[in-house]
Structure formats: structure tokens, C-alpha cells
Amino acid sequence: MADLTSLTISEALPLLQKREISALELTEAHLARIAALDPHIGAFLTVTAEPARAAAAQADARRAAGDQRPLLGMPIALKDVLSTKGVETTCGSRILKGYRPLFDATAVARLQAAGAISLGKLNMDEFAMGSSTENSGFFPTRNPWNLQHVPGGSSGGSAAAVAAGMALATLGSDTGGSIRQPAAFCGVSALKPSYGRVSRHGLIAYGSSLDQAGPFARSVEDLAYVLQAIAGQDPLDATSSPAPVPDYRARLGAGISGLRIGLPTEYFAEGIQPQVRAAVKAAVAQMQALGADVQAVSFAHADYCLPAYYIIAMAEASANLARYDGLRFGARVDGADLIDSYKKTRGAGFGAEVKRRIMLGTYTLSAGYYDAYYGKAQAARALIREDFAAIFQQVDALVAPVAPSTAFKFGEVTGDPLRMILADELTISANLAGLCGLSLPCGFDDAGLPIGLQVLAAPFREARLLQIGAAYQAATDWHLRQPALAGGN
Numbered sequence: 001m002a003d004l005t006s007l008t009i010s011e012a013l014p015l016l017q018k019r020e021i022s023a024l025e026l027t028e029a030h031l032a033r034i035a036a037l038d039p040h041i042g043a044f045l046t047v048t049a050e051p052a053r054a055a056a057a058q059a060d061a062r063r064a065a066g067d068q069r070p071l072l073g074m075p076i077a078l079k080d081v082l083s084t085k086g087v088e089t090t091c092g093s094r095i096l097k098g099y100r101p102l103f104d105a106t107a108v109a110r111l112q113a114a115g116a117i118s119l120g121k122l123n124m125d126e127f128a129m130g131s132s133t134e135n136s137g138f139f140p141t142r143n144p145w146n147l148q149h150v151p152g153g154s155s156g157g158s159a160a161a162v163a164a165g166m167a168l169a170t171l172g173s174d175t176g177g178s179i180r181q182p183a184a185f186c187g188v189s190a191l192k193p194s195y196g197r198v199s200r201h202g203l204i205a206y207g208s209s210l211d212q213a214g215p216f217a218r219s220v221e222d223l224a225y226v227l228q229a230i231a232g233q234d235p236l237d238a239t240s241s242p243a244p245v246p247d248y249r250a251r252l253g254a255g256i257s258g259l260r261i262g263l264p265t266e267y268f269a270e271g272i273q274p275q276v277r278a279a280v281k282a283a284v285a286q287m288q289a290l291g292a293d294v295q296a297v298s299f300a301h302a303d304y305c306l307p308a309y310y311i312i313a314m315a316e317a318s319a320n321l322a323r324y325d326g327l328r329f330g331a332r333v334d335g336a337d338l339i340d341s342y343k344k345t346r347g348a349g350f351g352a353e354v355k356r357r358i359m360l361g362t363y364t365l366s367a368g369y370y371d372a373y374y375g376k377a378q379a380a381r382a383l384i385r386e387d388f389a390a391i392f393q394q395v396d397a398l399v400a401p402v403a404p405s406t407a408f409k410f411g412e413v414t415g416d417p418l419r420m421i422l423a424d425e426l427t428i429s430a431n432l433a434g435l436c437g438l439s440l441p442c443g444f445d446d447a448g449l450p451i452g453l454q455v456l457a458a459p460f461r462e463a464r465l466l467q468i469g470a471a472y473q474a475a476t477d478w479h480l481r482q483p484a485l486a487g488g489n
């Protein structure tokens, strides 16, 4: 039998249905793989082995009783930005050490209700601020394709866990690329849903107008299974959309003949690593061969994206992170009085990048600067949204690289916050405009590191993205490649 940790959800499903394997065996195989490999990779902050075993046994009993839900008994894992009832949730920060939420995030509760089994919580950049997972308050996660390289971020643990066969699927969050970029760096498939598609209730806030949770998996079809379970309006999140949730698997076999695909000229400009550009261009040629109508489009305000994003994200972060005062959540350092306690707790609990962003965000929101920075950034955001509304009149989807380069080495970009920020230039527009975006493996560079293809569509067009992704994956096998990991199997 195939190694249980290299299956996709769609491959595991018939095996579970025919009782060739049990959910308990599937779970044990993943727990064993985590025990063998994670000491080298560092994807997990918490492994919940015993609750996972109990849930797996229960899933087997349910399946035996006729329950056919597709995710029943599938081992998954969750970025530590998602609140989990009774299970430590740190958001990658020392300030939340010991925090055990009293409730589950809605996305988590929905996955559980669909029968999925959580193996634990995944490492990330502190409060989702970063692009390499080097900003984790605990330890960095390593890229399963080459342990000297970063897995990307901020959902580095979510991407690395799937790439290394430590979970069939994971959830991450994307405020400015944090699902798509680590998926590209680790050679897995992932989806950032449209703003409002998945409830943010219990998703610890970074930039509330930008944040979305979404799935990582080994195939587009698997992403569809997970998205189906987590999407939809939630009374606990007023920004969640009432738009009906379609059947995300319905169009996976529909092909892409006649679909109009746009290539944003600005996203193929200088600064893109030549091998990344070549792989993405080859993917575009593949789509053309499948019948897509490819045309160049221009994105007039592309240059506004980085400054607008970083002003808005930091401003929202400075407000969202004000609640970590040592009184209500996590760790506390006692001081001489209340104010001293706040200062000591925040001084000790937050890392350097988080502090930098709180200060910059507070500055751009302060009286006298608000109009010049925050107000201007919001105006730029409106222009960016209009650009995309016009573009999506012309084309059904956009194709671009996910990131300008493949995974960099530890420390290579860390000391240079500006360079780290520039690496987000191809992903943040989707968050500013509320678009949905897919990240798909589309090749490797000379060093054997994966390259990611980004597909973007208008808000709530996830079904179309998945249709395009499934057609691409039916014609290619990049998504099936797996890293050779010593100590695995």
C-alpha cells in the first residue's frame, strides 16, 4: 500500500470508504512522521496526539455507521493564529505563551464538524508579521526541500507540514500573501479566499480589513474539499459574506477552454528571478495549450500596493495588538504599578518586528499624520480596487508569479526589513482588493527549490480559480513532487 503520509485527501477517501485503511492508522502514520521529521523542520508548535487519536477512533466508528462526509477522519493541522478551545494558541508570540482560548475559531469548528482531525498547531511569524517564519517567537521553521532555506511566511509551518507529509491539509492565514508565498516556497497548493468568504471569528487579528484564513494541500481538489467545509457566512463575523457557497468540486473537470486569462505586465517586470519567470511563462503556455485565451493586461496603480498595504496593515496591527496588556491573555511581567506592568509585559513579550510595526502603525494613525498616511493609503486602496474591477471586466483570471524569487536562505534577507517587504509585491494587491488567489507548484529552480504560480480572480470567484487550477494539475505533475527527507517513511 502507498505510504499513508503521501496520500491526497481524494486518494485517502476511497481507502477509508472501502475500509482498506482506518482513520486511526492514517492519524498514527502522520503522528509517527511528525515525531521523526519535525525535530528537523519545526513546523509544529503543539502536537495534540492524544485528542487526535481519540477523534480518529470516533471517526472510524462513524464511518462504519455509514457517515460518508469526505473530511471525516482526515488528519489536518492549524496555523497557531487560529483559536483552539483548550489548546495553547500563541500566534507565534511569547506574549501569548500559555493562552488557552475558551472557544474555537469558526473555521476550526467547521473543519471539526466536517470530521477532520487536528494534529496540532503550526509555527508562524509572530502575529503573522513576516515572510520567512524567522520572526516566530519560538524557533524558525525549515523548508522541507532544503533545510538551509526558509519555508516562507507567515504561514511557514502550514506549508512545511503539508510539503513534508505531516498533515494531509492545513489552514493558514493571508493578510498580504502569507498563504500563497509559503505554499510557493514549499511546493504545495494553497488558496487565499476572497475577503469575507471564510469567517475571521477566532482568527487572531493582524490587519482586520485584509486577513483571511484558507487551506494548504497537495492538490487543487483537496483545497476544494477544505474550502467547502470552512466557507460561508458566520453570525460571529459581521464581515463574513452572505454570498451563497457553491459546490467547489462541481467545475473541477470543466477544463479552461475559452477562459480569458490576463498577464499583468507589471508582474513580469524586472526583479523577478529569471527561472521563476520562465517557469510561470511555461505554465501560461500550458494553459494556452489547454484552450485558454491569454492576453496582456495593465495594472495602473501597481506601484501603490506596497506602500498602501504596509501603512494599512501596520495601522490596523497597532490597534489590534493594543489588547495584549498582560492582564487578559497569556504571559505577564509584573511591574511596580499598572503602567509599568504593561510596559514590562509588552517589552518582554513582543519581538522586534512586531514592536517596529506597532510603532510605525501608531505613528501613521496619530493626529497630524493620519490624513497624510492612513487617509492617503485608503485612497490608493480605492484606486487599486477600481483597477481590478476594470481588469476583471476584460479577463476571467490573472496569472503571475507568487513571489519574485524562490525560497531564500536563513538570514539572507532577515537583516533587511525593506527587502523582506519588497518580496511581497506580487501578493498584497489581492488582499487590498479582496480578491481570491491560488498558489500552485509550477517548477523548480536550479537549486531544486519549488516555484509558485499565482492565479487571481474577482471576489467570490473561488470556483473559477479551482477550475483553472484543476485543469493545470490534470496536465502537469509539479504538485505531485515531494521532497526527499531523511528519517521519513
Ligand code: GLN
Residues within 6 Å of the ligand: 128, 129, 130, 131, 153, 154, 173, 174, 175, 176, 177, 178, 179, 206, 313, 424
Ligand atoms: N509579509 C507580509 C507582512 O509581513 C504578509 C503577512 C501576512 O500575509 N500575514 O505583512
